[in-house]
Amino acid sequence: MLLSIEGATVRFDGPPVLDAVDLDVAEGEIVCVLGPSGSGKSTLLRAVAGLQPLDSGRVSLDGRDQARVPAHRRGMGLMFQDHQLFPQRDVGGNVAFGLRMHGFPRAEQDGRVRELLELVGLPGAARRGVASLSGGEQQRVALARALAPRPRLLMLDEPLGQLDRSLRERLVVELRELFGRLGTTVLAVTHDQGEAFALADRVVVMRDGRIAQSGTPLQVWQRPADAFVARFLGFDNVVTATVSGRAADTPWGRLPVPGDSPQGTAALLVRPAGVRIVAAGEGLRCTVAARTFRGTHVAVQLKPEGAPRLEAACALRDAPEPGEEVGVVFDVTDVVVLGDARTA
Amino acid sequence: MRPRTAGGLSRANAVRLGLMALPVAFFALFFAYPVAAIVARGLEADGDWQLGRIGEVLADSGVRHVLWFTTWQALASTALTLLIALPGAYVFARFEFRGKQVLRAVVTVPFVLPTVVVGSAFLALLGRGGLLDELWGVRLDTTVWAILLAHVFFNYAVVVRTVGGLWSQLDPRQEEAARMLGASRLAAWRKVTLPALAPAVAAAALMVFLFTFTSFGVVQILGGPAFATLEVEIYRQTSEIFDLATAAVLTLVQFAAVGAILAVHAVTVRRRETALRLVDPSVTARRPRGAGQWALLGGVLLTVVLLLVLPLAVLVQRSLDAPGFAYYKALTSEDGGIFLVAPIAAVVNSLQYALAATVIAVLIGALAAAALARRDAGRFVRGFDALLMLPLGVSAVTVGFGFLIALDEPPLDLRSSWILVPLAQALVGVPFVVRTMLPVLRAVDTRLREAAAVLGASPWRVWREVDLPLVRRALLVAAGFAFAVSLGEFGATVFIARPDNPTLPVAVARLLGRPGDLNYGQAMALSTILMVVCAVALLVLERLRVPSRTGTAGEF
Numbered sequence: 048m049l050l051s052i053e054g055a056t057v058r059f060d061g062p063p064v065l066d067a068v069d070l071d072v073a074e075g076e077i078v079c080v081l082g083p084s085g086s087g088k089s090t091l092l093r094a095v096a097g098l099q100p101l102d103s104g105r106v107s108l109d110g111r112d113q114a115r116v117p118a119h120r121r122g123m124g125l126m127f128q129d130h131q132l133f134p135q136r137d138v139g140g141n142v143a144f145g146l147r148m149h150g151f152p153r154a155e156q157d158g159r160v161r162e163l164l165e166l167v168g169l170p171g172a173a174r175r176g177v178a179s180l181s182g183g184e185q186q187r188v189a190l191a192r193a194l195a196p197r198p199r200l201l202m203l204d205e206p207l208g209q210l211d212r213s214l215r216e217r218l219v220v221e222l223r224e225l226f227g228r229l230g231t232t233v234l235a236v237t238h239d240q241g242e243a244f245a246l247a248d249r250v251v252v253m254r255d256g257r258i259a260q261s262g263t264p265l266q267v268w269q270r271p272a273d274a275f276v277a278r279f280l281g282f283d284n285v286v287t288a289t290v291s292g293r294a295a296d297t298p299w300g301r302l303p304v305p306g307d308s309p310q311g312t313a314a315l316l317v318r319p320a321g322v323r324i325v326a327a328g329e330g331l332r333c334t335v336a337a338r339t340f341r342g343t344h345v346a347v348q349l350k351p352e353g354a355p356r357l358e359a360a361c362a363l364r365d366a367p368e369p370g371e372e373v374g375v376v377f378d379v380t381d382v383v384v385l386g387d388a389r390t391a
Numbered sequence: 392m393r394p395r396t397a398g399g400l401s402r403a404n405a406v407r408l409g410l411m412a413l414p415v416a417f418f419a420l421f422f423a424y425p426v427a428a429i430v431a432r433g434l435e436a437d438g439d440w441q442l443g444r445i446g447e448v449l450a451d452s453g454v455r456h457v458l459w460f461t462t463w464q465a466l467a468s469t470a471l472t473l474l475i476a477l478p479g480a481y482v483f484a485r486f487e488f489r490g491k492q493v494l495r496a497v498v499t500v501p502f503v504l505p506t507v508v509v510g511s512a513f514l515a516l517l518g519r520g521g522l523l524d525e526l527w528g529v530r531l532d533t534t535v536w537a538i539l540l541a542h543v544f545f546n547y548a549v550v551v552r553t554v555g556g557l558w559s560q561l562d563p564r565q566e567e568a569a570r571m572l573g574a575s576r577l578a579a580w581r582k583v584t585l586p587a588l589a590p591a592v593a594a595a596a597l598m599v600f601l602f603t604f605t606s607f608g609v610v611q612i613l614g615g616p617a618f619a620t621l622e623v624e625i626y627r628q629t630s631e632i633f634d635l636a637t638a639a640v641l642t643l644v645q646f647a648a649v650g651a652i653l654a655v656h657a658v659t660v661r662r663r664e665t666a667l668r669l670v671d672p673s674v675t676a677r678r679p680r681g682a683g684q685w686a687l688l689g690g691v692l693l694t695v696v697l698l699l700v701l702p703l704a705v706l707v708q709r710s711l712d713a714p715g716f717a718y719y720k721a722l723t724s725e726d727g728g729i730f731l732v733a734p735i736a737a738v739v740n741s742l743q744y745a746l747a748a749t750v751i752a753v754l755i756g757a758l759a760a761a762a763l764a765r766r767d768a769g770r771f772v773r774g775f776d777a778l779l780m781l782p783l784g785v786s787a788v789t790v791g792f793g794f795l796i797a798l799d800e801p802p803l804d805l806r807s808s809w810i811l812v813p814l815a816q817a818l819v820g821v822p823f824v825v826r827t828m829l830p831v832l833r834a835v836d837t838r839l840r841e842a843a844a845v846l847g848a849s850p851w852r853v854w855r856e857v858d859l860p861l862v863r864r865a866l867l868v869a870a871g872f873a874f875a876v877s878l879g880e881f882g883a884t885v886f887i888a889r890p891d892n893p894t895l896p897v898a899v900a901r902l903l904g905r906p907g908d909l910n911y912g913q914a915m916a917l918s919t920i921l922m923v924v925c926a927v928a929l930l931v932l933e934r935l936r937v938p939s940r941t942g943t944a945g946e947f
Contacts, residue, residue, distance in 0.1 A: 098841050118844040119853075131842040135860045144856070148847035196847060 049074045049232055050095065050200055054104035057090050057256075064090045066256035067104065072200070072234055077226055079247030080236040083279060087256040088236035089128075092202050095234065096125045108199065119148070124198030128205040130189040132177040138164070138188050139173030145196035163191040166225065183214050190222075194231070201226075203235035207242055219245045240280050244268065252276050273385050274314040283358050284322065288315035290384055298354035300331050302377045308384035319346065321381020322359035324367060329374035333357065335367045349375060410762035414755050414779075414821075421814050422782060425793025426642070432796060433639020441636070448640040454624070458644070461620040464535060465604040468542035472599050473592070475543055475694060476550035482691045483551055484558035486684070487676040494695065495551075500926045501699055502548040503872070505879025506608025507896040508918040508925075511903060512702040513541045513613055515709045515915060522705050537613045542606065544698055546599040553595040554588060561587055563675055597656045604648065607787065608881045608896070612903060621645045622882065626788045630886070642789045653780050703922060710915035718912035734913060737898040738920060741878055744894055747813035748820055748877035753870050755817065756824025761854075763825070764832035779825050782818045787882025791815060794887050812894065815883040820873030827869040831862050875925045895921045 050072040057065040064087045072078050080088045093099035095106055097118035106113045113121060124145075132141050139160050146156045164172055167187040180188060186207065193201055206222070207215040223246050226233055237243050243250050244264040252260040252267065260272035271277035274285045288295040288302070289312050295304045297315055304315070324347065333349040336356065345366040349357040357375065367373050434441050448454055483495060501509065516522050517540075518532035531537045561584060569579040607622040614623065621641055628638040679685050710718055722735040759779055782790070794815055835858055843853045881896040888897045895917060902914035 096841075096845050098844070117849075118841070119847050119849050121845075122847075123845060125842070125845040127838055127842055129838075131836065131838050133839065133843075133857065144843065144848075145846035148843075148852065192846070 048072070048107075049076075049109060050234065051107045051110070052091075052095065052104070053107075055091070055094055055101050055106065056103045057087075057094060057099060058102050063102075063256050065094065065101075068253075068256070068258055070251060070258065070261075072232060075230050075232055077223070077231075077233040077246060077248045078235070078251060079243040079249070080234070080251045080253055081238070081240055081243040081279075082236075082253035082259075083238055086253040088238075088253050089204055090256075091253070092125065092204055092234065092236055095200075096123055096202060097121050122196075122199050124193035124196070124201040126189050126193045126201070126203045126206055128208055130185045132180075132185060132188060132192070134177060136177070137173065138169070138175045138177060138180070141177060141188055142173070142191045142195050144192060149196050151196075159195055160191075163195055166194075167191045168221075182210050183218065186210060186218070194229075200232050200234060203233065205237055206235055208237070208239075215239075215242065216245075222246060252279065254279075270383060271316065271385060274316075277314070277316045277383075277385060282316055282318060283356075284317040284319065285314055285385070286355055288313060288384070290315070295382075295384065299351060299357065299375075299377075302382055303379040304382050304384050305379060309386065314385040316383045316385055317357070317377055318381040318383070319358045319360035321378040322349070322357055323376050323378055324349075324359055324361055324365065325374045325376055327372040327374050330376040331374065333373055333375050335369050335371045335373060337369055338366055349373070351375070410758050410765075414759040414762070417751075417755050417821075418778070418818075421794075421798075422785075422790065422818055425797040426646075426785065426789055427793075428797035429635070429789050429793040430639045430642060433635040433637075433642075444636050445640050445643070448637050449644075451637075454637070454641070457619050457621060457624045457641075460618060461604060464538060464542075464618070464620070465600050465606075467535075468539050468546070468603040469596050469600045471539055472543045472546045472550055473596060475698070476547045477554065477592075478687060479547065479551045479691045479694065480555035480558060482688055483555040485676055486679050486688055488678065488688060494692075496930055498551055498695060498699060499548045500703075500922075500929055501544050502546070503875035503879070503925050503929050504545075505881060505896045505899075505918075505921055505925065506545075506606070507612065507881050507899045507903075508706070508879070508922050509541050509545060509702075510609050510612030511899060511914055511918040512706040512922075513537055513544070513609075514903070515705045516702045518613075522701075532613055533615055533617065535618060538606075538610055538618060540698070541609045541613060542599075542603045544702060545609070546602060547695075547699060549598050549602070550592075550595045553598070554591045557591040558584075558588060559675055561675070594656060597652055601649065601652050601656070601783065604652070605645065605783075605786065608900075612900070622786055622788055625786050626882070626885075629788065629792050638789070638792075642786050645786050649781065649785055656780070706915055706922065707919050710912065710919040712915075713908075713912055718909070718916040721909055721913050722916055734893075734898050734902070734917060737893045737895050737917065738924075740888075740892050741895040741921075742924075744809075744812045744816060745874050745877040747810070748816035748880075749870050749874045751813060751817035752820030752824050752873035752877070753866065756821045756869060756873070757828060757866065759821070760825045760828035760832055761858075763829055764835075780822050783822050787815075787819065787880070788886070790818065791883030791886030794883070809892070811887050812884055812892075813877070815887060816877035816880045817873070818883070819880050820876050823872040823876055824869040827872060828862060828865055831865040832858065835861050871928050871931065875928050878921070878925060878928075 048071045050070075052068055052070040055065050055068045055070075056063055066087075068087075068091060070078075070091075080091060082088045090099055094101055097113065097116060101114070108121070108123075133144065136144070142160045142163055143156045146159060151159070160173055161170075164170055167190055169184060169187050169191070172184070172188075177185065177188065190206075207218055210218065219242055225231075233246075235243075235246060237246075244267075247264060250260075250262065250264050250267045251258055252272070254275055260267055260276050267276070268280065271280055271282070277285050286297050286299065288297040290304055290308055290310050292310075293304055293306055293308075295302050295308075295315055299317075302315070302317070331351050331354075333351045336348040336350045338348065339346045340363070341360075344360045345363050347359045347361060347366055349359055351357060359375070434444055479498070483491070483498075514521065514532060517530065517537050518524070519530060521530070521532070523529040523531070531540075565583050565587075566579045569583045570576065574582060604620070605622050606620050607626065610618060610620045610623050611626070614620075619627065621644065625638050625641045625645070628634045628641065679688050712718070723733050794811055798811065840853050840857050843857050844850075848856055878894075879896055880894075881900065884894050885897050885900065888894050893901070899914050899917050899921070902910045902917065
């Protein structure tokens with residue numbers, strides 16, 4: 048393992064910000080830590096970088112404990128949330144900074160700066176001042192600066208957080224391509240699940256300083272570990288259910304569940320695609336409360352009588368008008384029984 | 392984010408202690424020790440502490456009179472300064488007009504002028520044979536008004552820069568938001584702007600009170616026999632009456648008063664640092680609109696001309712009063728009989744001393760500021776922040792005399808060394824260096840340092856590569872302030888400057904103390920030279936002034 052974190056705990060005043068976190072990152076892997084603000088994900092990065100001492104637990108690189116290694120000797124790269132470019136240096140000076148600190152000869156520095164600026168799509172920008180850069184350009188310079196000394200592990204703190212949506216979507220694809228090409232090992236943190244799923248080989252969901260789930264983007268998306276993860280991923284159709292055999296009793300009535308589902312009381316998720324709108328009189332009776340156009344589909348808010356609201360995804364031409372009475376049936380392939388009922 | 396582990400804490404502690412060691416040693420040796428020595432000399436006899444003397448001295452009606460005068464003139468000076476300078480603060484904060492930069496510099500010049508120069512200038516304006524005397528037969532030098540006006544002259548910039556600096560960065564949209572919620576123009580100002588400004592006004596008022604409470608040079612020259620502040624009385628008791636016991640008690644009284652003022656100041660400063668939404672000053676200022684605003688601007692300009700420019704102009708005019716620059720020429724001749732050298736030699740002496748003092752002050756002050764600026768600075772270190780301000784208020788006379796008494800025997804026999812004068816002057820310069828550097832150092836984003844560390848920079852290189860380039864200009868500004876303050880230092884220097892090596896302020900005071908037109912004219916000429924040197928130093932600084940994001944630059 049390139050990076051191993053074992054039982055990492057950090058406490059300020061009050062409950063721990065990092066609570067016995069275990070995490071391994073293999074050479075060449077891209078791991079994305081996903082969590083709401085305050086979940087401890089930035090503290091995790093700072094602890095790995097050596098900027099935040101651990102109260103207990105350990106961080107090892109290639110099996111060597113890093114406790115006594117100060118930040119500037121760990122050989123890691125960290126890209127800060129708001130870039131933190133050095134304002135008094137130009138673009139080239141920023142990118143060359145790490146190379147100078149590591150004592151690279153001048154000629155090699157210049158060559159590497161040129162190479163990196165080309166890599167991030169800013170060829171010839173070395174003499175520009177950082178104040179004249181747009182947000183996206185700053186982000187690219189920060190990336191070039193972090194990559195320049197060839198860090199063993201590159202860490203990204205909300206790498207695309209401050210950029211607008213379209214730029215973010217384009218950059219995340221570029222980043223993944225770039226890291227794949229360079230074979231860079233990456234540990235990134237973000238609160239945006241779209242970013243995490245697009246970037247990562249493996250997604251780690253954090254909550255209150257603990258790891259709530261770890262898996263490939265597909266695994267996490269298909270089988271959220273618990274109601275918290277499901278809601279954090281944007282799923283709102285989560286209720287407490289009692290599962291017996293291939294059916295579950297829920298406030299929405301009796302729903303079919305997949306055959307391998309855990310039995311007993313559990314949280315149950317219905318993905319919006321699995322909420323099918325049919326003619327009134329069939330299935331669960333609902334009133335259409337609102338509908339939101341989402342580009343590829345329409346999200347329809349449904350109000351069943353005496354039960355939590357439901358969100359359905361349907362094609363634009365099938366979408367009912369607000370106020371209409373409709374029926375709802377559930378598709379078993381989009382019903383997931385989650386492990387933990389407590390927060391449903 | 393305070394590191395909690397033992398390793399992190401002890402390393403941070405070690406760095407902090409390393410930074411603090413030199414400043415602490417400096418203040419212990421050259422401030423605490425001499426002051427303590429003087430107090431001990433006054434209150435200790437045959438190994439016993441004569442604490443009863445404190446009561447006796449305080450019961451003396453003459454001393455009570457001095458205390459009363461010191462307090463009320465400081466209160467009156469502070470009130471008068473606020474009254475005259477607050478409109479100025481508003482004009483500088485909110486109006487954009489041609490020549491504003493120049494005017495800002497002009498307003499600041501008096502603050503760095505030596506007290507002796509200010510005294511001479513007001514003497515030339517209000518004194519016997521002064522401008523007002525010639526024109527209308529009015530003399531104010533025997534009244535308290537001369538002292539009050541001179542104090543306003545001095546401290547105008549303190550209020551304009553401290554209050555105006557913050558005012559110019561308050562977001563006007565806050566007031567607009569209040570008005571959209573139904574507040575009248577006045578109510579919006581009262582409920583939104585005033586509370587935001589109040590801590591800055593309080594801090595400025597306290598600084599003015601501190602400066603005027605401990606006023607020495609001005610009162611010494613303008614006060615005559617009728618008016619004496621504590622500081623003047625301490626000087627009289629030590630150098631004329633040789634009553635060290637009384638002087639020691641008065642020093643302790645002043646020490647207690649200054650300590651109290653600084654404690655209140657520290658609290659208001661901390662409150663001022665509470666989050667205010669600050670914006671770039673350039674977006675809040677606009678051209679005056681309407682007769683009322685133009686009248687306000689005109690009034691402020693008139694005040695500046697009458698109160699700040701006129702005294703200095705009269706000073707220059709008086710120095711040129713004799714045909715053919717006679718007063719200036721007289722400065723170069725040795726037959727004055729007052730000094731062992733020609734008065735002009737004082738210029739060279741002063742510059743050399745001030746340069747040495749600046750080097751010391753910048754070194755000590757920068758180390759202290761670096762220690763204070765650290766995020767993990769604990770309560771102990773922050774307490775040192777307030778202690779660093781003490782030399783501004785503690786009797787300079789006591790410090791000077793303490794130097795003579797305490798530093799004249801081995802292992803520290805500096806009495807005959809030239810370094811004595813720069814050391815005393817540096818003591819006054821350090822608070823200015825700390826005040827200038829601290830906001831800039833605190834404004835450096837910690838994560839910028841972390842970014843450098845992660846890229847492989849050791850702590851020392853982080854300082855060199857990240858902090859130093861950002862604070863270089865602040866460092867120069869601090870050096871300039873220290874230089875100007877050292878150049879004008881009078882209270883301590885008057886004791887320790889040797890007769891054959893006088894500084895400019897000491898030479899001016901000696902010349903003023905002697906009768907005759909020639910001596911008076913030479914005093915005016917020397918004061919003019921001193922003023923020009925200080926003004927040039929300041930104008931260079933104005934060009935360097937750092938655009939600060941914190942809104943705390945240039946205030947005391």
